[in-house]
Amino acid sequence: MLGIMAKEIRGQYEPVAEIGVGAYGTVYKARDLQSGKFVALKNVRVQTNENGLPLSTVREVALLKRLEHFDHPNIVKLMDVCASTRTDRETKVTLVFEHVDQDLKTYLNKVPPPGLPLETIKNLMRQFLSGLEFLHLNCIVHRDLKPENILVTSCGQVKLADFGLARIYSCQMALTPVVVTLWYRAPEVLLQSTYATPVDIWSVGCIFAEMFRRKPLFCGNSEADQLCKIFE
Incomplete structure (x- = not known):
């Protein structure tokens, strides 16, 4: 695993376009120069210590790599992991995922009125x-489920993305209330209570409703406003 983490990304992947900018860095569409296929590059900045990368980060990446071998049809594939030192105190870890052209948000925006057929919603939800x-089942709480993290291929196959990344991002912190996008955030997260896998199920419910409505269910502009909209 450490050998994988030490690999340099330079020269192996050619960035083609910027896909988006998140709280933790920029995401690029890139070309694998060996295979010619497109991939998605997600950069994570990790604080290092005198022993290099924190063991917790290495464990989380190892877990993501292990899941790759199961080849689940509804999980985006982690294809490679590369690392490069930015400073003495920070290392850039680049996670290389298979590239899917659209997410659920884009998919829903393309749907003409009156919206998705019930059978299509059932298939996507399944x-x-x-x-x-x-x-x-593999002890991973996604913690940031939202339409932007649910990919939909051109043939209608759903693939969950960005799973486990919140734990890498916050590897030296306790579980924090800022990890889940506000509109899909469970009440226990908003109330800063303890939480586990049920927070993902709350997000599922919000996204399920959005498939019918084609707009978010609870659009709060602050944590307090979000709670008010939920209680209403």
Whole structure:
């Protein structure tokens, strides 16, 4: 695993376009120069100590790599892990995932009125829950489920993305209330209570409703406002 973490990304992947900018860095669409296939590069900045990368980060990446061998149809594949030292105190870890052209948010925006047929919603939800069950059975709480993290291929296959990354991002912190996007955040997270896998099920419910409505269910502009909208 340490050998994988030490690999340099430079020269192996050619960035093609910027996909998006998140709280933890920029995501790029890139070309694998060996296979010619497109991939998604997600950069994570990790604080290092005198012993290098924290053991917790190495464990989390090892877990993500282990899940790759199960080849679950509803989980985006982690294809490679590369690391490069930025400073004495920080290392950039780049996670290389298979690339899917659209997420659920984009998919829903393309749907003409009156919206998705019921059978299509049932099919998407079945795949969505199958992937989430797999994560939970492997002791992974996603913690940031939202339409942007649910990928939909051109043939309608659902793939969960960004699972486990919140734990890597916050590897030296306790579980924090800021990890889940506000509109899909469970009440126990908003109330800063203890939480586990049920927070993902709350997010599933919000996304399920959004498939019918084609707009978010609870659009709070602050944590307090979000709670008010939920209680209403």
